[in-house]
Amino acid sequence: MSGTTDQRTARDGLEVRGLTVRIAGRTVLDDVTFTVPPGRRVGVIGASGSGKSMTSLALMGLEPTGAEVTGSIRLDGTELVGLRDRERARHRGSGIGMVFQEPGTALDPLRRVGAQVAEPLRLHRGLDRRAAATAAVALADAVGLPDPASLLRQYPHQLSGGQRQRICIAMAMAGSPAYLVADEPTTALDVTTEARILELFERLSTDRGTGMLFVTHDLAVLARIADTAVVLDHGRVVEQGSVRTLLDAPQHPATTALVDAARATARLTGGST
Amino acid sequence: MIRRLLTRPTGCFAVVVLGLLVVLALVSLVWTPQDPFRADPFRQWAPPGPAHWFGTDASGRDIASYLLAGTRTTVLVAAGSGVVASVVGIVLTAVGSLTTRWVREGTAVLLDILVAFPTLLTAMLLTAVFGGSLGIVVVSVGLSFGVTIARVARGEIRRIARSDYVVAARASGVGPLGVLTRHLVPNAAPLFTVQLSLAMATAVLAEAGLSYLGYGAGSDTASWGNLLADLQTYIGVHPWSATWPGAAIALVVAALSLLGDAVRDATDPRLTTGDRAARGTAATDRTAGTPGPGGDRAPDADDPATTTPGVTA
Numbered sequence: 001m002s003g004t005t006d007q008r009t010a011r012d013g014l015e016v017r018g019l020t021v022r023i024a025g026r027t028v029l030d031d032v033t034f035t036v037p038p039g040r041r042v043g044v045i046g047a048s049g050s051g052k053s054m055t056s057l058a059l060m061g062l063e064p065t066g067a068e069v070t071g072s073i074r075l076d077g078t079e080l081v082g083l084r085d086r087e088r089a090r091h092r093g094s095g096i097g098m099v100f101q102e103p104g105t106a107l108d109p110l111r112r113v114g115a116q117v118a119e120p121l122r123l124h125r126g127l128d129r130r131a132a133a134t135a136a137v138a139l140a141d142a143v144g145l146p147d148p149a150s151l152l153r154q155y156p157h158q159l160s161g162g163q164r165q166r167i168c169i170a171m172a173m174a175g176s177p178a179y180l181v182a183d184e185p186t187t188a189l190d191v192t193t194e195a196r197i198l199e200l201f202e203r204l205s206t207d208r209g210t211g212m213l214f215v216t217h218d219l220a221v222l223a224r225i226a227d228t229a230v231v232l233d234h235g236r237v238v239e240q241g242s243v244r245t246l247l248d249a250p251q252h253p254a255t256t257a258l259v260d261a262a263r264a265t266a267r268l269t270g271g272s273t
Numbered sequence: 274m275i276r277r278l279l280t281r282p283t284g285c286f287a288v289v290v291l292g293l294l295v296v297l298a299l300v301s302l303v304w305t306p307q308d309p310f311r312a313d314p315f316r317q318w319a320p321p322g323p324a325h326w327f328g329t330d331a332s333g334r335d336i337a338s339y340l341l342a343g344t345r346t347t348v349l350v351a352a353g354s355g356v357v358a359s360v361v362g363i364v365l366t367a368v369g370s371l372t373t374r375w376v377r378e379g380t381a382v383l384l385d386i387l388v389a390f391p392t393l394l395t396a397m398l399l400t401a402v403f404g405g406s407l408g409i410v411v412v413s414v415g416l417s418f419g420v421t422i423a424r425v426a427r428g429e430i431r432r433i434a435r436s437d438y439v440v441a442a443r444a445s446g447v448g449p450l451g452v453l454t455r456h457l458v459p460n461a462a463p464l465f466t467v468q469l470s471l472a473m474a475t476a477v478l479a480e481a482g483l484s485y486l487g488y489g490a491g492s493d494t495a496s497w498g499n500l501l502a503d504l505q506t507y508i509g510v511h512p513w514s515a516t517w518p519g520a521a522i523a524l525v526v527a528a529l530s531l532l533g534d535a536v537r538d539a540t541d542p543r544l545t546t547g548d549r550a551a552r553g554t555a556a557t558d559r560t561a562g563t564p565g566p567g568g569d570r571a572p573d574a575d576d577p578a579t580t581t582p583g584v585t586a
Contacts, residue, residue, distance in 0.1 A: 060444050065374075086448075093446030100444075105437035109543060110459050119455070120445040155542040171445045 011076045013037040014059070014096070014179045014211055018071035019081075021051075021058050021235075028054050030235045031071070036179060038076075039209040041201070043226030043243060045216060045258060051235040052215045056183040059213070060098050061088040076178060093175035094124045101184040103164035107156040113167045114140075114152030117174060124175035136170070143170045144200055162193035169200065179211040180204070186221060198225055219262040223247060231255045277539040284535030290528035298344040307335035309342040309495050318511055327517045330504060336517055342495035343518070347477055347525060350411055354476030355469055357415020358422060362465070365423030370430040371453070384424045392417040392479060400488040407480070407490050414479050418472030425468060429461045463537040470533025474526045481522050497522050 014036040021029040029051045036042045046052050057063050059073060061080065073080040075095045080088060092098075100106040107116055117139060118132040127135055133152075140148035143166045156164055165185060172180060182201065186194040198221065205212050214225050222229055222243060229246055231239040233254035239246060250256045278284040306326065313333030321328045327336040369380035396413035403409055433439060439456050447455070483489035484498025485505075492499060497518045504515035538544050 062440055062443060089443075089446065089448055092444055098441070098444040100437055100441055102437055106441040108438040108442070108456055108460070110541070111455070116442075119442070119447060119451070123446045123448075123451075155546055157543050158546060168441065171441065175446055 011038040011178065012074065013040075013076070014213070015074040016059070016072070017074070019055070019058060019073060020070045021054055021063060022068040022070075023064065023066065028067075028235050029058065032230075032232070032235075032237050034230045034237065034240060036211040036213050038178065038211050039205060040228070041205055041212040041214055041226045043214045043216060043222040043229035044232060045219065045222055045229055046232035046254070047217065047258065049234075050232040050254075052217075052232055053183055054235075055232070056098065056181045056213065056215055059096060059181050060092060061085070062092075062098075093120050093172070094177055096179045096181060097172035097175060097177035099165070099168050099172045099180065099182045099185045102188050103161055103168050104156075104188065106168050107164060109156055112153055112155055113159065113164075117152065117167060117170045120171055120174035136174075139170045139174060140167070143167075143173070143204075144196070145170075160193075161189050162197065165189060165193075165197055166200070169197075169204075173204065173208075173210075176208070177210065179213065181213045181215070183215045184217070185214075187216070187218070194221070201225060217258075219247060219258060220266075231258070274539055277545055278535055281535050281538060283531040284539060287528040287532035287535055290524055291532065294344055294525055294528075295348060297341060298348040301341045301344055305338040305341050307338040309334065309338040311335075318507075318514070321513070328511075328514055330500075330514060331507060336500070336504075336514060339495055339500055340497065340517055340521060343497045343500060343521075346407065346480065346490055346494060346496040347522075350407060350414075350476050350480040351473040351525075351529065353407075353411035354414040354418065355473045357411060358418040358472040359469060361416055361419025362422035362426060362468070365419065366426040366430060366461075369423060369427040370434070381427065384420055384427065387420040388424055390417065392475065393482065396479065396483055397486075397488050400483070405483075405488050405491060407494065407496075410480050410483055410489050411476070414472065414476040418468070418475065422465060422468045422472065426461055426465055429464050430457055433457055433460045463540065466536050467533035470529050470531075470536070474529035477522065477526050477529065481518075 016035065017033050019029055019032040020027065032051070032055060034042065034044075044052050044055060054063065058067075058069055061083070063069060069081055071081060075091060078091075078095075080091060080095075107113060114133065114136050117136040118129070121127050121132040121135045121139070122129070125132075125135070136152055137148045140152055145151050145163060145166050151159070151163070156167075159167065165188075169185075180201075185201070186197050189197060201212060201214070202225065204210055212225075214222070216222050216225075226243050228241060229243045230237055231246065231252060231254060233252070238252040239250070239255050246255060247259055250259050279288060311334065313329070316325070316329050316333040317331060319325045319329040319333075325335050325337065327340065329335055330339075365380065365384065369377055369384060372380075392414055395417055396410055399409045399413050400406075434452075434457060439452055442452055442456055480489050480496060481498035481501060484496050485502040487502075489498050490496040500518040501515060501522070504511070504518065508515045
């Protein structure tokens with residue numbers, strides 16, 4: 001991608017300021033503030049129910065109906081909060097893309113995976129059916145799928161978990177989004193597959209300058225993929241900074257609990273600590 | 274899809290029976306062995322034979338001819354109810370799942386109330402007001418089933434709209450119309466098909482039942498229900514004669530109920546593309562380097578795990 005460097009200097013990043021989400025009077029996210037700089041990978045960690053998934057959905061504007069979102073989400077300077085859904089939809093896939101936790105359910109079981117990758121290509125790049133099919137093959141190749149032309153003619157159930165997640169990543173990257181939100185993208189995968197999918201994320205962010213928000217509860221994944229991280233607890237940001245500092249000297253009890261739990265697991269499985 | 278339908282025993286049975294029904298209905302327009310309505314006082318209760326294939330009834334009418342003429346009524350009732358049920362079902366589903374929140378909730382309550390009206394009672398009520406006719410049967414069964422379909426399909430659409438793949442499609446930029454046409458409709462269609470085929474089966478049964486009770490087709494219309502009502506009076510004396518319309522009704526109802534299931538199965542890629550799936554997706558995840566058909570392999574399992582990521586202390 002030529003001109004990436006120039007764009008990068010001109011881009012402000014994905015800036016989240018005071019993001020608050022209330023559902024039926026209950027505050028699910030409370031005054032969440034962080035920034036994903038262009039081309040960087042930021043982790044979001046926290047226990048179950050800490051608001052990790054709500055953060056990613058709110059960034060996409062896909063929060064449940066009836067949720068009240070306040071605060072500010074700026075996409076390279078463009079305010080997203082308060083936009084009507086029609087305008088918001090224009091940024092989905094092209095401004096911010098998203099990869100989900102369960103590749104098994106994130107693909108429509110009745111459609112060939114090729115059609116599902118081609119769909120956002122036609123939407124965002126205005127390609128016709130044939131051009132989109134060709135572009136889909138190129139994209140499938142870029143996310144490391146073997147024999148992409150024949151693989152794209154398969155239905156989701158015919159692919160392995162890792163292949164499905166690569167298809168989901170291809171779908172998310174189809175609109176060449178400036179930022180990618182990945183919500184526990186490797187949790188449903190086995191360790192080997194996880195390592196290779198993480199490699200793919202690293203490559204995509206380095207090659208294309210895509211800023212990534214990486215939601216995970218797995219500190220090993222976090223340590224590998226992200227430079228900085230945000231710790232969420234009960235919908236609030238309780239700590240943020242470099243991953244190294246967070247893991248070596250956690251300040252907040254929530255962070256300490258996560259690190260201790262991860263150490264205990266590592267000892268049990270005989271992994272290095 | 275037609276070929277996949279025919280390779281299934283149930284689908285094959287349904288298609289053959291219903292195909293035959295339609296052909297016979299068309300044939301009956303131009304030809305029946307005898308005049309189905311001609312009474313012959315000298316040939317009462319003739320046993321089945323070359324002249325009267327299925328015998329004759331109490332007034333000497335040829336049962337085979339009457340049955341043949343009755344296929345028209347059956348086809349009309351099944352198809353008519355199917356059309357009415359689809360239209361009502363689609364409209365109510367759309368209103369109940371795609372509109373603003375208050376209209377949706379209102380429709381849901383209305384559907385719950387309407388479902389409580391029994392089909393046959395509605396038909397009898399309408400008949401009492403407008404007089405008995407096939408049209409009443411078609412409209413009442415169609416309406417009742419349209420409401421039932423909408424109630425089920427509405428829940429299905431709402432479920433699909435919240436599913437991961439719809440959220441993922443929206444996240445990749447697919448708009449409301451794209452979600453509707455490419456995800457909601459195709460994924461709700463199987464349920465709709467099954468319900469619709471059930472509606473048509475019930476319509477055939479309801480016509481027979483209502484005619485039997487005297488609320489259905491008038492006695493000037495040849496219908497299996499009318500025939501069954503006539504013949505059952507003599508079932509103690511001539512048991513075989515009532516068997517013919519009974520068997521015909523049972524066969525068509527079974528075929529209609531099975532058709533929906535067969536169509537659903539034939540259109541589901543998870544069932545029809547079983548050659549690869551049979552190996553099990555879980556197995557292909559981990560089977561390192563096993564070449565599958567077409568030389569594809571699971572890409573994420575072909576190199577051994579080299580590191581177990583640990584936490585840097």
